[in-house]
Amino acid sequence: MIIAEQKPFEEIIKWLDGYKKVLIAGCGTCVTVCMAGGETEALNLASLLELAGKKNNSNLEITVVTPKRQCDREFLDEIAAAVDKSEVVLSMACGAGIQFMAERFSSKLVLPAVNTKFIGVTREIGIWTEMCQGCGECVLEKTGGICPVTRCSKSLFNGPCGGSSEGKCEINSDTDCGWQLIYNKLKELGRLDKLNEIIEPKDWSNSRDGGPRKIVREDVII
Amino acid sequence: MVEKSKLQKILEAGKFSVTAEIGPPASADADFVAKKARNLKGFIDAANVTDNQTAIVRMSSIAASCLALQEGVEPVVQMTCRDRNRLAIQSDLLGAYALGLRNLLCLSGDHQSFGNHPQSKNVYDIDSIQMIQALKKMKDEKVLIAGNSTKKPAEFFLGATANPFADPEELQFIRLQKKINAGAQFIQTQAIYDMERFKKWMERVREAELHKKTYILAGVLVNKSLKSLEMTKKVAGMSVPDLFVERMEAASSKEAEGFKIALELISEIKKIDGVSGIHIMAVGWESIVPAIVEKAGFLPRPLL
Numbered sequence: 001m002i003i004a005e006q007k008p009f010e011e012i013i014k015w016l017d018g019y020k021k022v023l024i025a026g027c028g029t030c031v032t033v034c035m036a037g038g039e040t041e042a043l044n045l046a047s048l049l050e051l052a053g054k055k056n057n058s059n060l061e062i063t064v065v066t067p068k069r070q071c072d073r074e075f076l077d078e079i080a081a082a083v084d085k086s087e088v089v090l091s092m093a094c095g096a097g098i099q100f101m102a103e104r105f106s107s108k109l110v111l112p113a114v115n116t117k118f119i120g121v122t123r124e125i126g127i128w129t130e131m132c133q134g135c136g137e138c139v140l141e142k143t144g145g146i147c148p149v150t151r152c153s154k155s156l157f158n159g160p161c162g163g164s165s166e167g168k169c170e171i172n173s174d175t176d177c178g179w180q181l182i183y184n185k186l187k188e189l190g191r192l193d194k195l196n197e198i199i200e201p202k203d204w205s206n207s208r209d210g211g212p213r214k215i216v217r218e219d220v221i222i
Numbered sequence: 223m224v225e226k227s228k229l230q231k232i233l234e235a236g237k238f239s240v241t242a243e244i245g246p247p248a249s250a251d252a253d254f255v256a257k258k259a260r261n262l263k264g265f266i267d268a269a270n271v272t273d274n275q276t277a278i279v280r281m282s283s284i285a286a287s288c289l290a291l292q293e294g295v296e297p298v299v300q301m302t303c304r305d306r307n308r309l310a311i312q313s314d315l316l317g318a319y320a321l322g323l324r325n326l327l328c329l330s331g332d333h334q335s336f337g338n339h340p341q342s343k344n345v346y347d348i349d350s351i352q353m354i355q356a357l358k359k360m361k362d363e364k365v366l367i368a369g370n371s372t373k374k375p376a377e378f379f380l381g382a383t384a385n386p387f388a389d390p391e392e393l394q395f396i397r398l399q400k401k402i403n404a405g406a407q408f409i410q411t412q413a414i415y416d417m418e419r420f421k422k423w424m425e426r427v428r429e430a431e432l433h434k435k436t437y438i439l440a441g442v443l444v445n446k447s448l449k450s451l452e453m454t455k456k457v458a459g460m461s462v463p464d465l466f467v468e469r470m471e472a473a474s475s476k477e478a479e480g481f482k483i484a485l486e487l488i489s490e491i492k493k494i495d496g497v498s499g500i501h502i503m504a505v506g507w508e509s510i511v512p513a514i515v516e517k518a519g520f521l522p523r524p525l526l
Binding site for chain 1: 333
């Protein structure tokens with residue numbers, strides 16, 4: 001899932017200066033799970049904005065909607081009427097949802113209420129960790145299911161650098177060395193032989209480096 | 223005291239500058255570069271030494287620039303943001319300046335998908351405008367990007383490129399102004415075939431008084447064949463009127479016609495108010511530059 005966190009309130013309040021009718025749009029998918037932009041967070045943000053508005057004698061008219069997703073057109077259609085009545089939209093979806101809102105409602109200013117961080121997992125409630133870069137050509141079959149692009153701070157492909165110590169990354173003792181994790185996993189699986197192969201330079205043209213990406217499947221297009 | 227480059231002195235003296243290019247080889251052949259430099263010596267004020275042009279691996283611009291300098295040709299180092307992060311850019315440029323290089327052209331660099339390593343990563347840690355700004359700040363305040371001071375900063379004569387034919391026109395013009403505001407002291411344009419559009423662009427430049435803040439050096443491409451001209455026409459951002467293709471088609475000697483067209487373009491460019499120099503690009507035909515310069519009436523070059 002996509003992990004995000006809410007932008008600082010002081011930033012958000014600044015952008016709303018001069019506007020009156022604000023729509024806060026939460027998203028019912030990833031940002032709900034990572035507690036950054038779900039219905040709860042949207043309602044809380046609305047309350048904070050109302051309080052700030054009263055304090056500044058600039059009463060805001062705030063509407064809150066939380067469609068199931070902001071990255072599918074059908075769910076954006078459901079909130080079109082509410083968007084239309086607003087002057088500005090504060091989207092609490094990830095960067096994809098924010099942009100899709102801005103694209104779909106092109107006459108409205110859509111502002112980002114969150115910072116999209118990474119593709120990750122829920123370690124436990126309140127703790128999320130990064131697991132994938134979306135690099136476009138998976139290498140997990142070589143590394144026991146642990147991603148060197150993401151889990152290694154240098155994205156090295158042929159083992160760790162000389163900087164890791166006691167299984168921790170040189171840049172932060174709180175970060176596991178990705179290659180230590182890979183080694184442990186392959187050892188456990190009895191597949192340390194995989195480490196003998198020199199992994200060739202990666203083809204990054206499938207990654208961000210090749211430019212914005214698109215997938216087209218003719219077999220499912222209606 | 224800043225050691226000004228010859229190119230800077232010529233432009234500041236109000237003289238019309240003549241620059242050209244040296245394309246480094248995809249080999250470690252020092253003599254290849256030296257020969258090209260010797261061919262240009264005495265005919266031009268400076269030569270751009272391209273930086274892995276079209277994302278094809280070639281000898282480093284800095285190394286080839288030093289070789290050119292040894293042959294008495296003043297180089298303009300080119301540096302792309304595509305291949306280096308802010309550490310490497312600063313490090314390479316401090317080294318380049320220490321080696322006696324004095325002119326720098328800051329470029330984004332063609333995307334690697336155009337070249338011979340399309341699978342590679344790009345960097346684009348900072349963009350060319352940010353690079354210019356960082357280098358100007360290095361000169362003015364003796365600080366590197368991280369804010370730490372340096373006793374001897376690299377004090378390059380800073381250049382950037384501009385394409386009078388790229389769109390959206392308004393945004394490209396804003397970008398040009400940003401480059402100048404960031405500290406670009408000279409601007410080399412994309413090759414000009416469409417004189418009408420270039421004249422209109424120069425009108426805008428004069429209106430905004432950009433020609434008083436920076437030196438505009440007009441790009442001239444010398445094509446030696448119909449094929450190369452047609453390829454030029456297809457390049458994104460180029461504007462080549464059909465007239466030139468027709469002339470090239472009809473010509474019995476393509477080289478003579480290419481030469482003639484280049485001279486005509488130069489002759490017209492020289493008359494345009496606000497243009498401070500000519501930048502000759504003779505891709506794959508660098509040996510023709512001396513004859514172009516001589517025939518265009520640019521000799522002898524000023525000694526400063």
